[in-house]
Amino acid sequence: MDDDSFVLEQIPENLVSLFDKRKYKWGGRLVYPDVSMVTWGLPELTRYFLTTHRVTPTTLWAHCDPPGWSGLFSSADNASEAELQLRGSWIDSVTPRAGGWDRQVIEGSFMLISLEMYFRPLFQRFVELCRTSGGTGQYRWNQQSVLAMAVQLFVEKDELYVGTFEYIHTQDTSKALQFWAGLPDTPWSNAALTHVGQQIQQLTASQPVTWLGASAQPCEIEHVGKGWGEHRLCQRSPAKPCVFYSFGISTDFSFDTQLAKLSECKGYCFDPTVSHDSQLGDNLLFFKTAASSLDEELNRHWDAWTSVPRFKKWQGHARISVLKMDCEGCEFAIARDVEREEPDFWQKVDQFAVEIHVPKKFMPTDEHVIELGRLFSQLELAGLHLRDAMMTSCSQEDESTGCHPMLQKVGYPCEKEQMCQNLLFAR
Numbered sequence: 001m002d003d004d005s006f007v008l009e010q011i012p013e014n015l016v017s018l019f020d021k022r023k024y025k026w027g028g029r030l031v032y033p034d035v036s037m038v039t040w041g042l043p044e045l046t047r048y049f050l051t052t053h054r055v056t057p058t059t060l061w062a063h064c065d066p067p068g069w070s071g072l073f074s075s076a077d078n079a080s081e082a083e084l085q086l087r088g089s090w091i092d093s094v095t096p097r098a099g100g101w102d103r104q105v106i107e108g109s110f111m112l113i114s115l116e117m118y119f120r121p122l123f124q125r126f127v128e129l130c131r132t133s134g135g136t137g138q139y140r141w142n143q144q145s146v147l148a149m150a151v152q153l154f155v156e157k158d159e160l161y162v163g164t165f166e167y168i169h170t171q172d173t174s175k176a177l178q179f180w181a182g183l184p185d186t187p188w189s190n191a192a193l194t195h196v197g198q199q200i201q202q203l204t205a206s207q208p209v210t211w212l213g214a215s216a217q218p219c220e221i222e223h224v225g226k227g228w229g230e231h232r233l234c235q236r237s238p239a240k241p242c243v244f245y246s247f248g249i250s251t252d253f254s255f256d257t258q259l260a261k262l263s264e265c266k267g268y269c270f271d272p273t274v275s276h277d278s279q280l281g282d283n284l285l286f287f288k289t290a291a292s293s294l295d296e297e298l299n300r301h302w303d304a305w306t307s308v309p310r311f312k313k314w315q316g317h318a319r320i321s322v323l324k325m326d327c328e329g330c331e332f333a334i335a336r337d338v339e340r341e342e343p344d345f346w347q348k349v350d351q352f353a354v355e356i357h358v359p360k361k362f363m364p365t366d367e368h369v370i371e372l373g374r375l376f377s378q379l380e381l382a383g384l385h386l387r388d389a390m391m392t393s394c395s396q397e398d399e400s401t402g403c404h405p406m407l408q409k410v411g412y413p414c415e416k417e418q419m420c421q422n423l424l425f426a427r
Contacts, residue, residue: 027161108144225255346382
């Protein structure tokens, strides 16, 4: 519920109990047709999702004119003059003026959501597809229009609750018009980056940890490895048999040697820049293989490269006890790979130790920043919380490239001598 929304009368029943009793999956107070400009392209993206994932929608076809596939398209039948002027001649040549998806949404300032429904893999996959498409994500595509379409894809008619109590919400369309007009003060925000940035600052200042839920396991930090090869982990005894992955070992594999001995897990170690025997040590295997990067030219440069989910699938591993990544840039591609190849990947990882390299040398584009935010978001949704942060310096040359302005705008730590950040996420 938004902080500028108000329930004007006493609700006669406990809504949580009502949801449990009636088995509702979604609810709200007001259903109405959203404006055209914040939904253009969404029906077409939904066509792609339905085709590629072979999903049979629950109520979507009833919201299409004509009902069915042929009615799943964008139209401008309720577009205002201001919207039409912003889109210009493009509207006449591309977007029909009648029919299509009816844009019936549940007003986003007051919603009731079943977490079981919201965190279903297919539901999350559709929402993430819409977010990463760009769309009008700066304003609303990651809010009520996308959720309305998701409800029409996955929620049955009798699983939807619409209240009748008195309720109001303030409205201001100026921000949407600013976005479409391309004005310079269009907002950009990434809650995940801001959230983790604040946690890092609390941890490094030895302030109390306030973001762990009741289900969080105890975490006594232990130092594994020596020198530049050191990483911190929660002291745990994983169920046997177990495996760990270590990307970016270079010539210092003290972390891997010690972890294999402490955990009695089999270690899989990767680095395309060095050569080692395939049997690196007791219970350690080496692969002269790179983890995938956002830079396709860099991927082609290596003799062999793989995504982490793809390697896991190839090996048939059900669970990863520890995933360590210190590979100078590969950390920005893993969220994309997880989304594409194994959306529930993080549910099968117990600890994730990663070195985030924030100089612009490693994060040159907006995509890198967005993917880092997506990674933090995926970890949070999977129950992997920040447990330790060790801020170290990168090379003087690397740090001289500075920080991406998007990082600075959201307040993510990016000061000199703190640009190589060893973070530990665990349950």
